[in-house]
Amino acid sequence: MGATTVVKARPARPPSPPETSAPRRTGRVPTGPGRRRRRAGMLMVAPALLHASLWIGLPVVVSVALAFTKYDVLTAPEFVGLANFRDMLDDAVFRKSVVNTLLYTFFTVPFGMALGLLVALALHTGLKARGIFRTAVFLPQVTATVAIALVWLWIYNPGNGLLNMMLSFLGIDGPAWLSSTTWALPSVILVGIWQGIGMKMLIYLAALQSLPRELYEAASVDGASRVRQFFSITLPLLKPATFFVLITSMISAFQSFDQIYILTDGGPANSTTMMTYEIYKSAFREFRVGYASAQSLVLFVLLMGFTLVNKRIMGGSRGHN
């Protein structure tokens, strides 16, 4: 569990801090300190609640409403029913973006998870220098995606970027990575995997450290090989962590934007465009705000759908997200 224990929403606390004074059941109008206390509580939540209502609650409502309109910001929104959704079906570029988003997620998440788990297992062996290794692996995670993308833009530079420089040492003529319709998406995916390993490693490491040692001792006594132990004990016990990593990485993979903006602008020939990038384009370049809202709704529904399916497959109501 490790990381996930914290995140799990605790079920209503057992009759928590007893409200010392003013027994709660006596009447509808409690007086005295209990009442003052409750009022203080509401006051303390108020600023956060106000902020969330205006910047999360209201936007969600507006977003759903706008999805059924034609709106260009300048003139009033006009109700168009499901037209935006029908347009989306005909929109080849949007379809492409859905496929790309799925491909990007499909490659960055499982590969990143496998690598993250491997590194976590290696770090879990109690090496002396583990701190240094962990720091190195985690570094890309705290760095801005824009900065990371700019550096990779330079690494992928066809003429004298690092990658092709290395390849030419081996006598290979590297392609123009980001301007090739074949290589652009894989190049973007590689950056995604590279940047995301740290996070996945960290959660796995936290989970590994909370596994009960006795099980392994018992298994060793029974003569189970280390590989066997991994598959029969470690992996099943890591299930909640795996679920958690899967969901959270999927959510962030689905929402990748910065790297696309910097690395390829969705090109060449829409080969790397993502749903987020199409939403951005519809809204802020073409001013089709209603259409963009409908697209963002599809993104939201897809994400929710995947989350629920995963939950089913993993059979876990644990690892609450």
Add this chain to the structure above:
Amino acid sequence: MATTELLKPAPAPGAPKAPARSRSVPVGRIALYATLSVVSLLMVVPFAWMVLTSLKTPVEIASQDAGLLPEQWEFGNYVDALKAAPFATYARNSFIIAISHTVLNVLVASMAGYALARIRFRGSETLFYLFVAALMIPTYTKVLPEFLIVRFMPLAGGNDILGQGGSGWLDSWWALIIPGAVTPFAVFLFRQFYLDLPVELEEAARLDGLGEFRIYARIMSPQVKPAFITVALLTFESSWNNFLWPLLVTHTDSLRVIQVGLSVFKTENGTQWHFLMAGTTLATLPMVVLFLIGQRYFVQGFATAGLK
């Protein structure tokens, strides 16, 4: 809390792969070190490449057969980069925003987290679940309406009471600071920390006649300092690294933040890699330093957060 153990030395003996008892120790260890070194190198090389490029001359960058290391170390690139684009102004803007977000988030979210954890009032449970739900709303569902709210903010930027006529909060500090100031995640995290405190603490304080705000500020909050540091670092990090929002709500150069500044510099001066990498290094440095200093809390926070 549960995740803090990350920095303690690993419980080596029982760990799944720990070859503590095995005879092949040295070989296994060496292989392990070698693999981890390669992985770490792969993670660090891009950063090194960034710094090395920022110290090369444009001529050397353009030449096909240049080596990895600069022939002559051009530290002057940094001075020139600051002249080529107002990176210092961008960094200052980012800094102001990140600090504001940090202060606001820590204050507002800790209060809310405290109240949700320790005070029962009508609807407090519902409220908590609303915050959890808010946590799950994807950025892209919110960003567009958020932009519209900023754009049509009544009585701001020449707007009338109905939000028409002007540009609202667009191109203002308000737009950069207010919408992202408080995060439901911070509320959630604070709540979890406050939940673990003993009841006796607040009861004693109440007997001493302290008011609720005092109990929160003087008695309970000092007990959860790690929560404050964690939230502060995570807020600063995501604010400093934010790109899309500042890109959307600002146009003027004087309000640009560092990440947007870099992206604009890239399109305007596409081939000046030495300047671009100098700017990127400058934009990366604060986070790297902050991370190295506050690693423990970052690790803990990220492990808890799982998402950004």
